[in-house]
Each structure stands twice: as C-alpha cells, then as structure tokens.
Amino acid sequence: MLEIHLFVNPLENRCFRCEHDVLKIDHQLNTKVNYRFIPFFNMATIQQTIESYHLNQHSLAVRQIVSRTIYQVIFDYMAASFQGKKRGRQFLLILQNALIKENINYNHDLVKDVALRSKLDLEMFMEDRNSSLAKKTFRQEQQVAKSLGVKEPATAVVFDSSQSQYGFLLNNFDYNTLITAYQNKQLEDEISVANFIKNYQLHPQTRTIQK
Numbered sequence: 001m002l003e004i005h006l007f008v009n010p011l012e013n014r015c016f017r018c019e020h021d022v023l024k025i026d027h028q029l030n031t032k033v034n035y036r037f038i039p040f041f042n043m044a045t046i047q048q049t050i051e052s053y054h055l056n057q058h059s060l061a062v063r064q065i066v067s068r069t070i071y072q073v074i075f076d077y078m079a080a081s082f083q084g085k086k087r088g089r090q091f092l093l094i095l096q097n098a099l100i101k102e103n104i105n106y107n108h109d110l111v112k113d114v115a116l117r118s119k120l121d122l123e124m125f126m127e128d129r130n131s132s133l134a135k136k137t138f139r140q141e142q143q144v145a146k147s148l149g150v151k152e153p154a155t156a157v158v159f160d161s162s163q164s165q166y167g168f169l170l171n172n173f174d175y176n177t178l179i180t181a182y183q184n185k186q187l188e189d190e191i192s193v194a195n196f197i198k199n200y201q202l203h204p205q206t207r208t209i210q211k
Helices: 012-027 043-052 060-081 083-100 108-118 121-128 132-148 175-183 192-201
Strands: 002-008 034-037 155-160 166-170
Touching: 002 012, 012 034, 012 083, 012 132, 012 175, 034 060, 034 083, 043 060, 060 083, 060 121, 060 132, 083 108, 108 121
Parallel strands: 002 034
Antiparallel strands: 002 155, 155 166
C-alpha cells in the first residue's frame, strides 16, 4: 500500500494537476493507495501565485490580497475536511476548478455554492471556516511541512508499506516519475517513518460527519 501526502498551493495550476495525478495513481499500480492533500503556505507560495496569475509583483496591496485569499481557501478546505476527508478533497477540487479553470473570483457566494455542491452541512461549514480549530490545524500542518523539509508546493511524501522503515520525499511531484520509481523500486530513502509519525498525526476533529 502507498500513502501519499501531497503538499499543495491551492491556487496554483500545477498543484491542481498534481492532485488529479494522485487521484489516478491507484488505477495504474497494483496496490492500494491512500492519499491526502495538505495545503502549504510561505512567501514562495505567494510569489508563485502572483506569477501564475500575472499580477503586479511590485504591489504590496496585491501581495496582501493574495496572502489573505490563500489563507481563507486553506481554512475553507480545513472546514470541509472536518466533515470527512473525501468531502474535503471534493470541495477543494471543485473550488480550484472554479478559480483556476473557470477564472471565477473568490468570494463568499462561490464558497457557499461549492460547499453545497460538495454536500457539506452548510451551517457547520460556515462556522468552521473561521474557527480556532481550522487555524490550529493549519499551523500544525505548516510545522509538519517545515519539519519534513518541504520548501515548496507540489512536494509529496510517500510511504510504501513494503518498505516500512522509510518514507520518500519527492520534490516537483509528477505522475510518471512516481509510477516509474515505484515499479522499478528506485525511490530513494529520504525520511524515516518514525520521524514522520512523530511530527505528523491526524489531528482530533471534534465535529466530524462520517463519510
């Protein structure tokens, strides 16, 4: 079994493609695949987003707007995930499609529409998206990324149950590289599972609806 933890910039097109690559991996490999999308945020993420949308790189106001938008999209995803991982992933992908592919501006009405399309409990979602739990989970996951050496989006941490002693850090994740490396047993040991487990755990979610 493979466990894939993909660190993503939720507003960036390449990460959007990487997420879809992860979703189709289990159709190619003769093994079960568990996966999770983990939002990643730093100054490089802001710069990447500005460049991706061809925004004014010299405007402080633009940087502030981009930063706030990334933050809120991440909190939205956290809130959706509190109602089940599958619903959280579905929410993120629908929202990303609207923002990245359809060029719809991020706003309150869009978020509500995506939440309803993802079959979320809307009242619970709207309460959770600005909750202390969402902010705490965000801070914890950024610390995990830092402890694992993740420096940029589109980085994957992969665990193979047949090689349980080690996990694998894949920068610039792409579908073909992982498939080839797995099939040829060429993944290089990068991170010990013990260290990963020490730093990363499923945070308790006090308001969870079963999938």
